[in-house]
Amino acid sequence: MIWWLAYTALGVFTGFFAGMLGIGGGLVMVPTLTLMFAAQAAFPATEVLHLALGTSMATILFTALASLRAHHRHGAVLWPVVAQITPGILLGTLLGTLFAASVPARPLALFFTGFVCLIALQMILDIKPKPSRELPGTGGVLAVGTGIGAISALVAIGGGSLTVPFLTWCNVRVQNAIGTSAAVGFPIALGGSLGYIVNGWEQPGLPAWSLGYIYLPAFIWLVPASMLSAPLGASLAHRLPVRTLKRLFAGILILLAAKMSWGIFA
Known part of the structure; x- marks a missing residue:
């Protein structure tokens, strides 16, 4: 019962920030699930991170859908951009999951930690672009989508x-960027979830009730909680400044990633 409550609380927290910041929630969910799974005897140490990645990606599928619907109601989704970037996203996520399944936990943890710290630094500095910069053409957006999909699947984030x-x-x-990102998170999560199911299907030693690298007991409690809280975060994103929240969120990301890495290497 304690773990069910913990999964529900994590779903509420990640769903809210997923809706507010246009993220899938994996940056919080992966290190937290890694710590939760590592504390349970049923999980083999060598597969804890892979199960956290797969479970997070499957949960993002539903969180992204709830967030997408909320942002669409506010007219914040740039659907032409979504159409341009989605083919590359799907290709990249499939490649990313294939690579992640073959990487040992420790190198994967190092990559995840470095990636999280880089994103957190970008949030804290709040770097601004040149006023003249515009979106690249269709080919450029497609290429960027492939890279986003690959990295997102590798570290189980919504992109x-x-x-x-x-x-x-x-x-x-920024409101359109967040809304469009929420829409892009759905194909990322779809391709990534399928990849983690396939690559973990024949893996020995996984705990009971695992669907590939997706741990269903955690998934069942995470999904409804995150879907209920995501629209609340999306609604606030259109009414509140996000700079302070981004900086606070960045600090949380760094602490969680550091704790996750310490647990794996210790």
Whole structure:
């Protein structure tokens, strides 16, 4: 029962920030699930991080859908950009999950920690683009989508940590960047979830009730909690300044990533 409550609380927290900042929630969910799984005897130490990545990606599928619907109601989703970037996203996520499944936990943890710290630094500095910068053409957006999809699948995020900075760097209004990122998170999560199911299907030693690298007991409690709180965060994103929240969120990311890495290497 304690773990069910913990999964629900994590879902509420990540869903809220997913809606507010246009992220899938994986940056918080992966290190937190890693710590939760590591504390339970049923989880093999060598597969804890892979299970956290797969479970997070599957949860993002539903969180992104709830966030997408909320931002669409506010007219904040740039659907032409979504159509251009989605093919590259799907290709990149499939490649990313194939690579992640073959990487041992420690190198993967190092990559995840470094990536999280880089994103957190970008949030804290709040770097602004040149006023003349615009979105690249269809080919450029497709290429960027492939890179975003690959990295997102590798570290099990919805892509918002990359999509929002990319769009705002191209002078897209921040509310539109967040809304569009929420829409992009859905194909990322779809491709990533399928990849983690396939790559973990024959893996020996996984705990009971695992669907590939997706741990269903955690997934079942995370999904409804995150879907309920995501629209609340999305609504606040259109009414409140996000700079202070981004900096606070960045600090939380660094602490969680550091604790996750310490646990794996210790």
